Amino acid sequence: MPEVILRKTAFSIEETFHEGGPVSINPPRRAAAIAIIQNPFAGRYEANIQGFMEDLKPLGLRLAMRLVEMLDGADQIEGYGKGALVGEAGELEHGALWHAPGGYAMRELLNDSGAIVPSSKKVGGVGSRLDVPITHINASYVRSHFDSMEVGLNDAPKANEMALILVMSTGARVHNRSGGLAAQEIIGKDGLR
Amino acid sequence: MNLKIRKIAVNIEETHREIGREISPATRKAVAVAVIENPFAGRYENDLTVLMDIGAELGTLLGRKCVDALGITPAEAESYGKSAMVGENGELEHAAAILHPKLGAPLRAEVEKGAALVASSKKMGSPGQVLDVPLGHKDAAYVRSHFDGIEVRLNDAPRANEILVAVAVTDSGRPLPRVGGLTHADAIGEDGLR
Numbered sequence: 021m022p023e024v025i026l027r028k029t030a031f032s033i034e035e036t037f038h039e040g041g042p043v044s045i046n047p048p049r050r051a052a053a054i055a056i057i058q059n060p061f062a063g064r065y066e067a068n069i070q071g072f073m074e075d076l077k078p079l080g081l082r083l084a085m086r087l088v089e090m091l092d093g094a095d096q097i098e099g100y101g102k103g104a105l106v107g108e109a110g111e112l113e114h115g116a117l118w119h120a121p122g123g124y125a126m127r128e129l130l131n132d133s134g135a136i137v138p139s140s141k142k143v144g145g146v147g148s149r150l151d152v153p154i155t156h157i158n159a160s161y162v163r164s165h166f167d168s169m170e171v172g173l174n175d176a177p178k179a180n181e182m183a184l185i186l187v188m189s190t191g192a193r194v195h196n197r198s199g200g201l202a203a204q205e206i207i208g209k210d211g212l213r
Numbered sequence: 214m215n216l217k218i219r220k221i222a223v224n225i226e227e228t229h230r231e232i233g234r235e236i237s238p239a240t241r242k243a244v245a246v247a248v249i250e251n252p253f254a255g256r257y258e259n260d261l262t263v264l265m266d267i268g269a270e271l272g273t274l275l276g277r278k279c280v281d282a283l284g285i286t287p288a289e290a291e292s293y294g295k296s297a298m299v300g301e302n303g304e305l306e307h308a309a310a311i312l313h314p315k316l317g318a319p320l321r322a323e324v325e326k327g328a329a330l331v332a333s334s335k336k337m338g339s340p341g342q343v344l345d346v347p348l349g350h351k352d353a354a355y356v357r358s359h360f361d362g363i364e365v366r367l368n369d370a371p372r373a374n375e376i377l378v379a380v381a382v383t384d385s386g387r388p389l390p391r392v393g394g395l396t397h398a399d400a401i402g403e404d405g406l407r
Binding site for chain 1: 218219220221222223224225226227228229230231239282343364367368
């Protein structure tokens with residue numbers, strides 16, 4: 021299978037102190053990692069693409085490790101998500117190759133991460149933005165942790181590229197008060213509750 | 214204390230390849246942003262001292278965030294820039310008050326020296342709008358390889374009564390500079406120009 025040709029990496033971290041309400045004593049943080057790589061299948065229909073997932077594993081781990089470092093350690097992380105933005109000479113299906121290497125890289129580094137990693141993907145031009153969903157790492161129904169982070173770069177993805185994205189968060193929305201399953205109530209066995 | 218920060222964001226970009234060529238070491242840029250309350254939103258205020266003082270605090274805070282994000286020593290910083298985008302209930306002059314009188318000196322302390330003028334931009338804006346932060350060499354403004362910029366935007370800022378303040382720092386110039394002019398290696402760095 022083709023090698024991973026990396027053009028660019030970008031990392032964002034956001035810390036929210038308040039959103040018009042009381043200032044948080046433990047401000048939630050979100051971080052995103054983006055890798056811009058060449059799409060080895062751009063410009064043609066290729067039937068057999070699954071081998072590339074294996075090639076993407078080291079990149080997944082590299083991005084996940086950087087996010088853990090940016091957020092001060094695996095024990096700080098409570099939410100995650102992933103996404104792919106495929107340049108116009110590729111197809112949506114190429115973005116789906118990121119599911120396994122992106123998701124499992126994060127779950128490998130995070131304890132009690134039984135929940136499915138939510139994701140979004142689309143085909144887009146240079147400068148496209150992607151809203152990457154975020155949910156609790158161990159119980160998808162935790163309502164306080166439903167969130168998202170917008171990512172994108174002005175110079176990517178070019179037609180023959182893909183942007184592969186991982187996102188992690190350290191806690192609930194800053195003024196969460198919409199009820200539902202609370203993080204401290206989860207059972208943590210089925211990834212849902 | 215007049216500085217009321219709602220949010221801080223830091224972005225880093227690393228370029229490993231450009232037009233098919235490997236860039237080693239990768240060129241790296243960081244931009245740090247604070248979303249602050251505009252104390253003068255919705256009214257004309259003649260005396261902008263409060264915003265000038267806020268600028269001084271942000272010069273330190275945001276400059277340090279960039280240097281930390283790049284994982285470099287202050288001396289290893291090569292270029293810098295500053296920008297502000299004012300939410301719709303403010304005025305352009307508010308951006309000028311934050312950026313120009315007092316932000317530069319503490320920023321220079323964070324990147325060591327900083328003999329050159331800090332390149333800047335300012336605009337009125339709204340949540341999700343793009344702010345392009347210009348970049349220039351920190352000690353010699355004529356260094357041509359370091360003229361650059363970095364884009365920043367936050368989907369939720371600046372709200373009407375807020376100001377988005379950005380500082381950018383790099384440890385390198387453009388990935389493949391070849392338009393001549395003064396080089397980083399030849400810069401003297403005393404008069405801020407050459």
